[in-house]
Amino acid sequence: MTDGSRFSVQTLSVLAALCAEPAGWRHGYAIAKETGLRSGTLYPILIRLAERGLVEACWEEEQPAGRPRRHLYRLTPDGLARAQAALAERAPRPRGHAATAGGRRAAPEGA
Amino acid sequence: MDRFTAALAGLLGRSAGLLPVARREWAEAVLAEAGEVPAGTRRVAWLCGGLWLVIREAGMGRVIRVLAFAAAAVGLVLIGWPGASSNSATPLNRVYVTGTVVLLAALPWAVRRYVGPVRSGWAPRAARVGGYALVLALIAAKAVKDRNGSKLGAYFVIVPGEWALEIVLLLVIVGYVAGLFILTTERVRLTRWGLPAGIGFGMVTGGVLYALGPLGPGAGHHGSSLKWWGLAALALPVATGLLVGRLAARDARPAVLTPGQGARQGCLAGACATATAALLVAMLTSVTIALFPHQVPLEGTAAAGGGPDAAYIAGGGCETCDPNNTVIPPGLRHEYWVEISVGQAGMGPLAFLLIAPFIGAGLGAFAGGFAGRSRGTSGRGAGGPDALSPPALSQPSGQLGASTPAASK
Numbered sequence: 412m413t414d415g416s417r418f419s420v421q422t423l424s425v426l427a428a429l430c431a432e433p434a435g436w437r438h439g440y441a442i443a444k445e446t447g448l449r450s451g452t453l454y455p456i457l458i459r460l461a462e463r464g465l466v467e468a469c470w471e472e473e474q475p476a477g478r479p480r481r482h483l484y485r486l487t488p489d490g491l492a493r494a495q496a497a498l499a500e501r502a503p504r505p506r507g508h509a510a511t512a513g514g515r516r517a518a519p520e521g522a
Numbered sequence: 523m524d525r526f527t528a529a530l531a532g533l534l535g536r537s538a539g540l541l542p543v544a545r546r547e548w549a550e551a552v553l554a555e556a557g558e559v560p561a562g563t564r565r566v567a568w569l570c571g572g573l574w575l576v577i578r579e580a581g582m583g584r585v586i587r588v589l590a591f592a593a594a595a596v597g598l599v600l601i602g603w604p605g606a607s608s609n610s611a612t613p614l615n616r617v618y619v620t621g622t623v624v625l626l627a628a629l630p631w632a633v634r635r636y637v638g639p640v641r642s643g644w645a646p647r648a649a650r651v652g653g654y655a656l657v658l659a660l661i662a663a664k665a666v667k668d669r670n671g672s673k674l675g676a677y678f679v680i681v682p683g684e685w686a687l688e689i690v691l692l693l694v695i696v697g698y699v700a701g702l703f704i705l706t707t708e709r710v711r712l713t714r715w716g717l718p719a720g721i722g723f724g725m726v727t728g729g730v731l732y733a734l735g736p737l738g739p740g741a742g743h744h745g746s747s748l749k750w751w752g753l754a755a756l757a758l759p760v761a762t763g764l765l766v767g768r769l770a771a772r773d774a775r776p777a778v779l780t781p782g783q784g785a786r787q788g789c790l791a792g793a794c795a796t797a798t799a800a801l802l803v804a805m806l807t808s809v810t811i812a813l814f815p816h817q818v819p820l821e822g823t824a825a826a827g828g829g830p831d832a833a834y835i836a837g838g839g840c841e842t843c844d845p846n847n848t849v850i851p852p853g854l855r856h857e858y859w860v861e862i863s864v865g866q867a868g869m870g871p872l873a874f875l876l877i878a879p880f881i882g883a884g885l886g887a888f889a890g891g892f893a894g895r896s897r898g899t900s901g902r903g904a905g906g907p908d909a910l911s912p913p914a915l916s917q918p919s920g921q922l923g924a925s926t927p928a929a930s931k
Contacts (some may be wrong), residue, residue: 440555440568450552450571455578458548470547478558482551 418497421448425456426494429466429486436469436483457484465490524561530569531556537573540580549576587651594658595623602665610680611672611865614688615665622661625696626654633703645717646706652721653702656801657695663808664872670815671865674858677850678865694875698797701879705794713770713787720762720791724798727758731799732806737818738870751874754799755881762795763788763886767893788890789883796882804871811868821863 418426424446429437431445443453460466467487471480486494531553538549552572559568577585602619605612640646672678680688704710706717731739731754735747767784811818850858 438555438558439551440558443568450568451574451578452571454548454552454571454575458545458579468547479554481554482547 419456421446421452422456422460423497423501424448425453425460426465426486426490427498429484430491430494430498433486433491436485438481438483442484460490463490465493527561527565527569530566530573534569534572534576537576537580540576540584545579548579590651591627591654594654595627598623598658598662601662605669606673609669609672610678611665611668614680614685615668618661618665618688618692621692622657622696626657626699629696629699629703633700633707637704638707638709640706641708641710645721649702649706649717649721653699653801656805657699660695660801660805660808663805663812666812667808667815667868668865670812671861671863671867673861674854677854677858678861691872691875695801698801698875698879701793701797705790710790712790713766713773713783715769716766716787716791717794719765719769720794721798723758723762723765724795725802727754727795728799728802728806730754731803736807736810738807738811738868751870755796755874755878756885758795758799759792759882759885760889762882763792763889764893766791766886767890770890771894784894785887785891788893789887792886792889793879793883795886796878800871800875800878804868804875807868807871811864815860815864818860818863818867820859821866 425442425448428442428445439450439453439457442448442457443450446453448456457466457468461468461484464487466484467490468482468484470482474480534549534553538546538553541549549572552568552575556565556568556572559565599619602615605615634640640650705712731747731751734750739748739751767788770784770787
């Protein structure tokens with residue numbers, strides 16, 4: 412297994428979105444809007460994070476009127492700790508380094 | 523745009539069924555949230571992303587395998603189906619093509635349902651893909667060979683007995699694929715490297731036998747290759763059985779093999795090796811005859827320009843007096859002999875398909891049992907109660923047990 416603390420840029424953006432409100436449940440489209448990721452990129456990331464136990468997922472319990480039930484996501488305690496560590500590790504990097512990694516995988520895919 | 527979006531949504535909903543049950547909800551989540559996305563290109567892009575998710579998570583390999591089989595089946599139909607109505611091989615080829623495509627399409631489903639899923643790892647999947655490729659190539663080449671050998675259809679009438687033999691051969695070939703599928707399921711426990719060893723030895727032996735006699739054993743200038751066939755039929759399963767028997771004796775993984783399985787492992791690997799060799803050489807020989815029919819040596823009295831009843835005439839018979847006797851007009855006699863030679867060529871390797879697995883299984887079991895006994899099982903760690911417990915099946919790579927951490931831990 413690769414080092415779980417090393418995430419791709421896209422994965423970090425998803426973790427950052429989920430970290431913003433760690434106790435709350437988020438749905439996929441909201442995360443996609445916040446991160447700018449397409450569904451074909453976002454959902455595989457969410458699947459990998461869920462596989463690693465960093466994200467938990469569930470369906471809305473009640474059927475809302477006028478729309479289908481949503482699939483909801485939030486970080487697990489382990490996921491929150493790992494996400495905070497990864498984001499903290501990334502934050503102090505020089506701007507130039509971050510720019511180089513932008514849009515590409517900054518590190519081996521960890522999730 | 524609305525229709526297109528609705529069609530995409532319908533496609534995503536249906537294609538979600540391609541995913542393993544545990545992952546289906548992810549595709550359903552994309553579909554559920556599509557309503558939140560603004561209509562138009564953004565919603566189309568969202569749904570396309572969902573389709574990409576299905577393709578990706580269903581396993582590109584699975585989709586590619588289905589497409590590859592479909593392409594190969596179309597290729598087989600294009601090669602095997604055409605034929606003049608006057609060619610007596612045309613109906614036979616069409617039965618072969620239809621039967622092969624239907625049976626090969628149904629086999630994975632049937633084996634999975636009744637025997638179980640494919641074993642994890644690269645070797646079982648590679649073996650299945652290779653087996654399919656071999657069989658499809660063999661059937662296509664046989665169809666071309668038979669078509670070349672039956673252009674004078676009136677003189678090559680296929681009698682019911684020949685039909686029965688051809689159908690038996692088709693079933694034997696499909697039986698090879700079924701055997702390969704069963705051998706590569708989780709239920710069949712093979713020692714580590716047992717399958718690659720069997721297939722590898724078989725491919726090397728098949729390649730050597732083909733090089734010794736590209737048109738089959740005993741054909742043309744390569745008549746001496748017959749003795750090599752005999753030697754290979756003995757040596758291949760024995761060598762494979764000995765190797766796999768030793769590998770099984772060394773296999774210390776707990777609860778994978780029970781002690782003293784050398785004979786069983788040798789039997790499976792020996793059958794696999796001889797079946798691989800037989801199938802490979804049958805395919806290569808048939809392809810060679812199909813591509814180079816004029817390289818096939820003429821049979822019998824053809825070289826002397828005689829008809830099929832040359833011996834009959836030489837014995838004082840009258841070839842036109844017997845109403846059951848087929849008289850070949852002098853102008854067609856050379857073509858007749860060319861065609862009968864092509865049609866009969868390569869029958870040796872095809873006939874060997876019938877007995878190869880049995881020879882391999884018997885000799886492989888003997889050799890594997892011998893290797894297991896001589897090696898002993900003192901170094902094994904798999905004895906005791908654990909040996910009877912079911913194998914520790916590895917989770918297929920990338921498969922999601924559940925989407926919640928509590929369930930996955």
